[in-house]
Amino acid sequence: MIFVTVGTQGHFDRLVRTVDEWAGKHGRTDVFAQTGPSDASYRHIRSEQFVDPAKFREHVESASLVVAHAGMGSIITALELGKRIIVMPRRASMGEQRNDHQMATARRFAQQGRIEVAFDERELLDKLDHLDVIDEAEPLRPQASQDLIASIRTFIRTGHVDVEAHRLRYDQMALQNCRSSVPSARREDTGLDFVHSSPVVPILSEVGSEPK
Amino acid sequence: MLQTKMRQDDEALSSQSRASRPKLLAVASGGGHWIQLMRIAQAFADCSVTFVTVHNSYRDQVAGHNFYVVNDANRWSKIALLKAAVKLAWIVWSEKPDIVISTGAAPGYLALRLGRMIGARTIWLDSIANVEQLSMSGSRIGRFADLWLTQWPHLTRPGGPYYAGSVL
Numbered sequence: 001m002i003f004v005t006v007g008t009q010g011h012f013d014r015l016v017r018t019v020d021e022w023a024g025k026h027g028r029t030d031v032f033a034q035t036g037p038s039d040a041s042y043r044h045i046r047s048e049q050f051v052d053p054a055k056f057r058e059h060v061e062s063a064s065l066v067v068a069h070a071g072m073g074s075i076i077t078a079l080e081l082g083k084r085i086i087v088m089p090r091r092a093s094m095g096e097q098r099n100d101h102q103m104a105t106a107r108r109f110a111q112q113g114r115i116e117v118a119f120d121e122r123e124l125l126d127k128l129d130h131l132d133v134i135d136e137a138e139p140l141r142p143q144a145s146q147d148l149i150a151s152i153r154t155f156i157r158t159g160h161v162d163v164e165a166h167r168l169r170y171d172q173m174a175l176q177n178c179r180s181s182v183p184s185a186r187r188e189d190t191g192l193d194f195v196h197s198s199p200v201v202p203i204l205s206e207v208g209s210e211p212k
Numbered sequence: 213m214l215q216t217k218m219r220q221d222d223e224a225l226s227s228q229s230r231a232s233r234p235k236l237l238a239v240a241s242g243g244g245h246w247i248q249l250m251r252i253a254q255a256f257a258d259c260s261v262t263f264v265t266v267h268n269s270y271r272d273q274v275a276g277h278n279f280y281v282v283n284d285a286n287r288w289s290k291i292a293l294l295k296a297a298v299k300l301a302w303i304v305w306s307e308k309p310d311i312v313i314s315t316g317a318a319p320g321y322l323a324l325r326l327g328r329m330i331g332a333r334t335i336w337l338d339s340i341a342n343v344e345q346l347s348m349s350g351s352r353i354g355r356f357a358d359l360w361l362t363q364w365p366h367l368t369r370p371g372g373p374y375y376a377g378s379v380l
Contacts, residue, residue, distance in 0.1 A: 007243055052269040072244025072341045076251070079380070104344040108364075114380075140380065144251040148361075148377030152255035152335060155359045156234060156311055159333055163374040 003063035004033035007071040008050060011038035012096050015088050018121045019067055020045050022128050032059060057081075065131065067124070070102035075115060082139030086116040086127050237309035237332070239264040239300075239323040241284060241316060244341055246270055248315040251379040252337065262307050264300070264323065278307070285318045297322050304330060315339060321349035328356050335359040340378055342367075 004019050006012035016033050017040070023031045024044040031045035034056070038049065051059065060066055060077050068074035070089040078085035087109075089102035103119075110117035116134055118124035127134070143149060155161040236259035240249035246265055250273065253261075262278035263270075271279050280303050285296035296319050304312070304326040312327030313335040314320025324334040336357040338350035343364055345351070354360050354372055362368060363378035 009243070053267075054269075054272065072339060073242075073247050074244075076244065076247045076379070101341060101344070105341045108343040142251070143254050144248075144379040145377035148337075148363075148379065149252060149255045151361075151376035152252060152313070152337075152359070153258070155333075155335060156236065156255065156259060159358070161359060161376070163376055 001059075001063045002028065002031045002065045002067060003059045004031065004035075004045070004047075004067045005056070005059075005074050006034065006036045006069045007073060008036055009071075010090075010096065011036050011040070012069050012090055013038055013040045014094065014096070014121065015067070015069060015124070016040065016042065016045075016047065018088075018124050019128070022125055034059070065134075067128075070106040070109075070117070072105070075109065076140070079114065079137060079140040080142060082137050084116070084131075084134045084137060086118055086124065086134070088118045088120070088124050233258060233260045234310040235259065235307060236261050236311045236313065237264065237304065237307055237323060237327065238262070239312065239314040239320040241319055242266045242270075245316045245320070245339060248337070248339060248379045249313075252313075252315070256313075259311070262303070262309065264303060264319065266319065282319050285322075293318060293322075297326075301326055304332075311335065313337070316347055317349050321353055324353055325356050333358045336361065336373075337379075338362045338367075338373060340364070340380065346373065 002019070004016055006015055013035075016035050019031060019033065020042040022028070028044070033042065033045050033047040034051050035047045035049055057077060060081050060083055063083060066074065066078040066083050066085040068078070068085060068087050070087040075085065075087060087106055089100075089106040090096035091103070092098060092100045106117045106119070109115050114137070116127055118127050151161045151163070236256050238249055238253070238256060238261055240246045242265065262280065263274045264280045264282060266282060266284040268281050282296045282299045283292055285292040300319060300322050304323065308330060309327060309332050311333045312324050314324055315337050316339050320336070324336060327334050334357050336350060336353045336359070338346050338361065340363040342350060342362070346362060346367060350362070350373070360372040360374065361376055362373040363375070365375045367373065368375045
């Protein structure tokens with residue numbers, strides 16, 4: 001089964017229509033779409049405007065592939081259940097959202113390689129045609145990173161938390177990226193702008209060429 | 213899965229005095245905001261938790277905890293925002309939380325500001341969806357959040373927001 005979902009915040013007919021056409025062309029009869037507040041009707045796929053959270057999870061669970069807008073609800077649920085997911089970001093210029101933050105989310109997650117991203121209909125069709133090369137994902141553990149849980153827990157208990165400790169650890173990670181990575185234009189992506197502002201001088205001095 | 217985890221934690225705590233558990237108000241809008249709140253809920257294990265969100269259908273996921281629904285508000289609709297603010301003010305006033313935490317968006321912003329007024333400690337975790345800049349609520353909440361977090365290291369600034377890990 002292929003589960004298509006666009007969340008609840010507005011229509012995204014461009015995505016659903018593309019999958020509908022693809023399903024028709026390939027004789028797929030096992031596609032179900034959650035279409036949001038949209039009156040569009042589709043010829044080859046079943047659809048409902050909204051599904052409740054329990055049902056939503058069931059649909060993702062029984063799907064072999066999820067096709068979604070670049071919303072975190074869809075992405076996290078698919079990752080938690082170890083499902084393959086292709087996302088297509090909504091675009092503000094097409095009235096699909098107020099701003100282009102889904103484009104940014106999609107770009108960043110595409111870089112990390114966790115999910116497949118199609119930036120337009122043509123790319124989506126291409127990814128659907130090459131389903132066999134999309135890897136099964138390793139299921140995400142059900143909680144946030146232990147660092148984050150521990151920080152929030154400590155803060156709840158004491159009213160304080162040592163965020164610097166996390167910065168230190170992250171700086172070291174960023175530094176390793178820096179050593180193995182390349183042009184200065186990419187440094188922003190590796191989070192090195194963050195190292196510049198770090199008070200952790202011993203680490204900075206190791207960078208050598210970095211401005212203080 | 214989450215319920216089970218929280219229930220286990222609750223049981224582990226049952227021998228301790230519940231009276232001394234801090235009261236925590238956890239607020240999130242629908243979709244990704246709520247899912248991200250669920251992924252950090254383990255951090256609330258020592259607390260007596262009240263959840264506030266925008267869909268009644270989330271109630272079952274946090275069975276056994278106090279649960280309120282406010283209308284989904286964003287900064288584009290002033291009337292919806294006002295209605296949500298009134299309901300949230302009532303919730304904050306009657307629950308008197310020690311801590312208010314939110315993963316966004318507008319209702320969480322309002323809850324933190326209201327919590328601040330009654331002396332609660334406040335925590336803002338900006339959504340992982342905001343990778344190029346903080347959300348509108350997230351960038352404006354800084355002054356009112358005792359712990360102000362982003363989930364992207366490159367968005368940290370001296371003085372906050374800080375990075376302490378992500379929901380993934």
